[in-house]
Amino acid sequence: MDSIPANRRLWNRISGAYQHEHDPQIGAAPRLWGMYSIPDAHLRALGDVTGKRVLELGCGAGQWSRALAAEGADVVGLDLSEAQLGAAARAMGADRYPLVQGTAEQLPFAADTFDLVFCDFGGLSWAPPHLAVPQAARVLRRGGRLVFNVASPWFEACYDEAAARVTTTLQQDYFALDTIAEGDGATSYQLTYGDWVRVLRGASLVIDDLIEPRPDPETLNGYNKTDPPDWAHRWPAELLWVTHKPSSDRL
Ligand SMILES: C[S@@+](CC[C@H](N)C(=O)[O-])C[C@H]1O[C@@H](n2cnc3c(N)ncnc32)[C@H](O)[C@@H]1O
Structure with missing residues (x-):
């Protein structure tokens, strides 16, 4: 919970510039995932939402x-x-x-409310997953799905803060990723693969898929410099988790 005030200050401060720079890319077409704007039509993560009760966790400008x-x-x-x-x-x-x-750490909704909870670099990147995942599971109806896209541990471990680019060299300890300082106390979060599995299973969610979006070689990252430019074609930059809340307590 400690990062809530600083993260709110950060997003209030950068919102105007962030939207000026990124809205044209995020909102260029419906359903574009992540830093490389990969269409959901290719990844097929979200499915048909017609008539479904849906919560976007950390919706930003709502694209x-x-x-x-x-x-x-x-x-x-x-x-x-x-x-x-x-x-x-x-x-x-x-x-x-x-x-x-509201915050992903403490969702202001009753249990069993939504058919789909999802985000794209939203609440599951900016709230501690051990708090946000159980909250998402709580507000899902049985059979409902939690689908979310975050940076991959590969991306974070190879990210060179000083150069502000992702590299082909390991820069940070994989096992020390956990919290990422975003300045002035603001924090984003990253887990190891094993910790993601444990957090999701600990919230009684079933893991249906882990999609690793792979852009074409020439696709630009709209947020970070990469070296080489086709970094994400060669290594997975993002994790797109597809999970659901089982229809009974028996797993
Ligand atoms: C990178 S944006 C994601 C929104 C959109 N998909 C995008 O790419 O712009 C991150 C969003 O998460 C929100 N956020 C940060 N911490 C949060 C928290 N603890 N709970 C809910 N939303 C949070 C921020 O205000 C911001 O709008």
């Missing part, structure tokens, strides 16, 4: 929520930053959906 609302989903966009929620409100189109200020 995903807006697209799913237009497809007929009953979406709620949650974010801890009022500046990010303001950007989402301003961008909202004819398909209106509710925006809620």
Whole structure:
């Protein structure tokens, strides 16, 4: 819970510049995953959302929520930053959906509410997963799915902070990833593969798939410099977890 105030301050402070720089890429088309804008039509992670009750955890300016609302989903966009929620409100189109200020660490929803909880570098990158995953599982209905995209441990371990680029050299201890300082007390989070499995299984979620999105060689990373430029074609930059809450307590 300690990172909530600093993360809110960070996102309130950078929201304007972040949206100016990244909204054209994130919102270029509906359902684009991650740093390389890989279409969900290729990855097939989210499925049909028509008529489904959906929660986006850390919705930012709502590029995903807006697209799913237009497809007929009953979406709620949650974010801890009022500046990010303001950007989402301003961008909202004819398909209106509710925006809620809250944190992935303590979701302000009743148990068994949603058919799908998802995010793309949202609450599961910016809240401690050992708190956010059980919260997501709690608000899911039985049979509901938790689908989320985060940076991979490969990406984080090879990231050179000083050069602000991902490299082909191990820069950080894999086992020390855990928390990543984002400046002024703000923190993002990363787990080892084993810890992700334990956190998900510990919340009684079933792991259906771990998609490792692979961009084409020439695809640019819209957020980070990479060396070599086709880094993510050669190594997995992201983890797209596909899980569900079982329909009975028996696993
Ligand atoms: C990288 S953005 C993800 C949104 C969108 N997919 C995007 O790529 O811009 C991260 C979002 O997570 C939100 N966030 C940070 N910490 C959070 C928390 N503890 N709970 C919920 N949202 C949080 C931030 O305010 C920000 O809008």
